[in-house]
Amino acid sequence: MENIRTRKRLRLAWDVAPSGREEDRFEAAVPAARGASPPWRDDDREGHYVFDLGENLTPRYKILSKIGEGTFGRVLECWDREAREYVAIKVVRSIRKYRHAAMIEIDVLTSLSKNVSEGSRCVQIRRWFDYRNHICIVCEKLGPSLYDFLKRNKYYPFPVDLVREFGRQLLEAVAYMHDLRLIHTDLKPENILLVSSEYIKVPTRKRNSQDEVQFKCLPKSSAIKLIDFGSTAFDNHDHNSIVSTRHYRAPEIILGLGWHYPCDLWSIGCILVELCSGEALFQTHENLEHLAMMERVLGPIPEHMIQGANSLASKYFKRGTRLNWPEGAVSRESIRAVRKLDSLKNLVSRHVEHGAAALIDLLYGMLRFEPAERFTAREALNHPFFENST
Numbered sequence: 001m002e003n004i005r006t007r008k009r010l011r012l013a014w015d016v017a018p019s020g021r022e023e024d025r026f027e028a029a030v031p032a033a034r035g036a037s038p039p040w041r042d043d044d045r046e047g048h049y050v051f052d053l054g055e056n057l058t059p060r061y062k063i064l065s066k067i068g069e070g071t072f073g074r075v076l077e078c079w080d081r082e083a084r085e086y087v088a089i090k091v092v093r094s095i096r097k098y099r100h101a102a103m104i105e106i107d108v109l110t111s112l113s114k115n116v117s118e119g120s121r122c123v124q125i126r127r128w129f130d131y132r133n134h135i136c137i138v139c140e141k142l143g144p145s146l147y148d149f150l151k152r153n154k155y156y157p158f159p160v161d162l163v164r165e166f167g168r169q170l171l172e173a174v175a176y177m178h179d180l181r182l183i184h185t186d187l188k189p190e191n192i193l194l195v196s197s198e199y200i201k202v203p204t205r206k207r208n209s210q211d212e213v214q215f216k217c218l219p220k221s222s223a224i225k226l227i228d229f230g231s232t233a234f235d236n237h238d239h240n241s242i243v244s245t246r247h248y249r250a251p252e253i254i255l256g257l258g259w260h261y262p263c264d265l266w267s268i269g270c271i272l273v274e275l276c277s278g279e280a281l282f283q284t285h286e287n288l289e290h291l292a293m294m295e296r297v298l299g300p301i302p303e304h305m306i307q308g309a310n311s312l313a314s315k316y317f318k319r320g321t322r323l324n325w326p327e328g329a330v331s332r333e334s335i336r337a338v339r340k341l342d343s344l345k346n347l348v349s350r351h352v353e354h355g356a357a358a359l360i361d362l363l364y365g366m367l368r369f370e371p372a373e374r375f376t377a378r379e380a381l382n383h384p385f386f387e388n389s390t
């Protein structure tokens with residue numbers, strides 16, 4: 001997250017942080033043991049809530065484990081004593097800008113959960129509350145992220161049939177968001193969670209080996225859901241800031257051309273390539289190198305986009321017509337990293353045996369430089385690649 005957008009909103013109850021004393025008095029009225037609260041503790045230096053496993057988070061929730069950590073806060077697995085189910089609670093840092101962003105995330109999650117059948121590819125919010133100056137967002141508990149799964153599987157790629165299933169559900173989730181005039185802006189494998197943690201082990205031959213058998217894991221179910229709506233943008237807002245995690249960032253964002261719904265489709269294109277290959281498509285941390293990688297994989301950036309680039313981005317180009325590459329490279333390694341890449345067609349063909357042609361065609365549609373020419377989520381869903389999809 002490089003930028004937190006804020007918007008004017010009504011003052012809500014949580015704007016006034018509850019004082020520790022009041023909180024403790026409230027909990028003192030609840031019978032001890034099961035309902036007891038830990039003593040008031042200071043937050044850590046980054047504003048994170050400090051806890052021990054087994055403690056209560058309000059009398060209702062018992063903290064079982066920490067399942068994640070992000071810019072906004074920590075995500076805790078808890079047992080909900082009232083609903084009798086496991087939940088994931090995002091406990092937001094007690095810093096004003098994160099509290100503010102959390103309230104926007106709650107708005108988005110609430111809108112998404114209104115049409116449960118269509119919105120079911122997005123994580124469902126159960127409720128939220130403010131506890132000791134931390135906004136707590138209670139959601140259904142899901143399994144590991146696609147990134148976690150890839151990592152635990154030593155970056156072994158997913159089979160194309162599974163990528164098709166993931167792609168279809170991801171596009172359904174994003175089409176639904178776009179219908180609601182919401183732009184996710186931070187799509188990445190870390191923010192796509194498997195619904196179930198169950199997996200099976202299947203034997204596979206080691207690459208380049210005839211007889212050495214290894215095992216790889218496959219999820220038992222292909223069901224996924226989208227999480228992390230903390231960066232979600234509303235259609236009618238100003239869209240000039242830098243958004244998205246670097247590897248999944250669309251060219252119009254880097255060039256300062258302004259961005260809209262198509263930036264989500266670019267991210268999905270990058271994600272699908274990664275799921276097929278096991279590696280991030282654009283592994284870079286720097287704008288010029290990133291643009292050079294895009295050109296290597298997808299061909300030249302259209303001239304009208306170069307000419308529209310803002311003053312920060314125009315320095316990446318020569319005479320306003322072509323990328324200053326390799327002249328502007330910061331190192332030889334950087335030049336090598338770009339050269340190591342190949343055309344999208346070749347990169348995908350290397351990993352996908354069946355159905356590669358349809359997938360490649362779909363990916364070119366999602367990775368068009370010109371945002372207006374990029375597939376919309378609904379157009380992508382109607383692509384022949386998804387014809388075999390259930």
Ligand SMILES: Nc1ncnc2c1ncn2[C@@H]1O[C@H](COP(=O)(O)OP(=O)(O)OP(=O)(O)O)[C@@H](O)[C@H]1O
Pocket residue numbers: 001067068069070071072073074075088090123139140141142143145190191193227228229230
């Ligand atoms: N509903 C859930 N069920 C299970 N795990 C979850 C759930 N929500 C979040 N997580 C885990 O917690 C991690 C952090 O969550 P999330 O991305 O929402 O936090 P964040 O602070 O907004 O992160 P970021 O820094 O990427 O913006 C996720 O990567 C995931 O591993």
